[in-house]
Amino acid sequence: MSFHELNARFRRLHKEHPAWRLLRADHAPVILAFIADLFEDDNEVAFGRARAALDMELERLREQGSLDSKENAPGYLRQWIQSGWLRELDDRLSKTDACEVALRFCRQLDQRESGATASHLRIVQDAVRDLSVALSPDPGERTAILEARKAEIQRELDDLQAGIVRELSDSEQRERIVEIYQLASVLTGDFRRVEDDIRRLDQSLRIEMIESGGGRGAVILKLLEQERLLADSDAGRAFDGFFQLLCDPNRSTELREQLKTILIRPAAKHLNDTQARFLGKLMRELNKESDRVFRVRRRTEEKLRQFVESGAASEMRAVDRLLGRLERLAVGFKDAAIPLRHDTGLALASGTVKISSPASLRLKMPEEQLHTRGIEAEQNASTPSAAMLEQLHAVQVMQIAEGMRNIVRGSRIPLSVADVLERRPIEAGLEELVACLRVARAVGAAELSGRQTVSIADRQGRRFKAEIPHYLLSAEQFPERLEELQL
Incomplete structure (x- = not known):
């Protein structure tokens, strides 16, 4: 790729990508710090809780003189949602994939000790070995590689039976457990990408329905094709793998027990409280992320069906055709020598507004009258009755x-x-x-x-x-x- 092509690509990302816009935004450290603190324990937070927390932080920053803006907390949250850094669904906020990328970049600047470790090399070696077995068309070569792995496992078994237990050094324990956290911390990004792909699928289908003019059958075929492409994407395959893991109680229980065992070992001392807490509730967070993706997918399908059944696509298509005709007429004005103040002779059938103020509005009174005979006013009781208390045996x-x-x-x-x-x-x-x-x-x-x-x-x-x-x-x-x- 040439210099000019790279320059054009980076300029486009610098201008359009939400993660890059977040990193160069005004008060970017404040935004990143607030989002990281807000979602430290949960990947979803109620909008009201986020608003209250941001109000408190904004007041503190203004008292310190670090913030001059008079924007309130809901305004900031709406701006961040429109910028693609946060997402709202059912009055709950979550981070987008772009926000995860920006936060991960900032955290890695302060965690360079895990950049080039022996555990990285071990992961690469294992991946290369597995791929070489999977790609080899020669049965003899595959057999030789698998036999070597079998001999290595047998040597470890022989050593254990002989009472020889090789333990990892303290540095190796630190490298491996930090590596597990680094790998696990990016798992939610795959769910975010699936969610973004679902939203892009909805938007592209609506645009194609307006531009193509096809019937509902064509729309359904296009939807099925896009669903297949989504399932074949990297994020789709990752989500499918997660879903298979979460649906298998044996595999999920095994992974949960293994994480629990790791966290009670002495190697867990190399993790801070946030990292240990994240690994401890990893399976629960993956379940929540999976449920969220299904909710987004179901909501998108319902809205798309309503869009198709309501006929909004045909109306937008008609508006698009009309705008196209107006654009072609406007382009022709330059060559037609038509003055700007030319009288067209057109008149719009419009009336005049008779109402001069909201106070002049008068609502029609109902013809029927409400009969209030026999109704006696009763003073509200200040203490609950025994009948009411009998119904308040709520379960805690x-x-x-x-x-x-x-x-x-x-x-x-x-x-x-x-x-x-x-x-x-x-x-x-x-x-x-x-x-x-x-x-x-x-x-x-x-x-x-x-x-x-x-x-x-x-x-x-x-x-x-x-x-x-x-x-x-x-x-x-x-x-x-x-x-x-x-x-």
């Missing part, structure tokens, strides 16, 4: 979550919701049962095939049976702070 979901966590932590094996209810019987009826299922879904419990039958009792002591999904719970799925659960 947080207490139920704490009880379920204690039961699961006391077991050496994962438990289903039915197993938990055997140890902690339900005494508040269906409301308490629904709360238990909400807790299971909030912690990301694996849903197995089949259903389970449980026996529960209501507040009057009446017992009945109910069928519930087969959720499998493990202790590491529950966070240390139950307030983090979205119940």
Whole structure:
């Protein structure tokens, strides 16, 4: 690629790419610091919480004289959403892929110790070895490579059987565990790219529907083709791999247990609190990101269907054709020698406004009258009645979550919701049962095939049976702070 081509490409990225615009924005350190702090514990934050946190920081910066702008917090958040640094869905904010790229760039400037380590070389060597096996068309060559790997594994087994345990040095432990964090920290970027691709797919389909003029059948064929291209993209394949992992309870449980084992080893001392907390809740965050992608995809499909069924595409196509005709007429004015103040002789059929002020507006009164005979005014009571208090036996979901966590932590094996209810019987009826299922879904419990039958009792002591999904719970799925659960 030539110098001029690279120069043109970098100029375009410097002007258009959201990550580059974020890095060169006014008060970029303030924006990056606020976003990094806001999403330190969660990848999704309620808009109201973000607004309150930003209001507090803006007031503090203005008191220090570091900020002159009078813009309020909602205005800043809307600007960041329009700039492509944040995304809003269902009144909740999340980071975009461009924001992740900018934050990762800034963090790596201060983490150069992991730039060139032996663990990097080991990962490259393993990847090259696996690829050489997969690409080799010669069965003998593949056999030789696999036999060498088999001999290496056998030597390790022989050493272990002989009581020889080779331990990693302190520097090797630091390199490898930091490498695991670096690799895991970029996983959410793949979900962000899938989300961006889905939104670009929606936009491109709408544009093509307006420009092509095809029927609904052509639109559906184009949608299927774009879906296939999305699934074949790098981000789509990565998301498919994540989804297969998350849907397999054995693989996801194995990875969760392995991460838990790593974090209790002495090597975990090389991670700071933020890094250790991120690895501890990695599987839960991947579940949340996967659910978000499915919500975005479902919302996009619904809006696209409404766009097709409403006929908005044909209306926009007609407007586009009219604008095209006007542009062609305007271009012809230059050669037609038409003066700018030429009288066209056209008149628009428009009336005059009769209303001089909002106060002159008068609403039509209804013809029917409301009969108020026999109605007596009653003073509102300041204390609740006994009948009202009887209906306020609400279930405390947080207490139920704490009880379920204690039961699961006391077991050496994962438990289903039915197993938990055997140890902690339900005494508040269906409301308490629904709360238990909400807790299971909030912690990301694996849903197995089949259903389970449980026996529960209501507040009057009446017992009945109910069928519930087969959720499998493990202790590491529950966070240390139950307030983090979205119940």
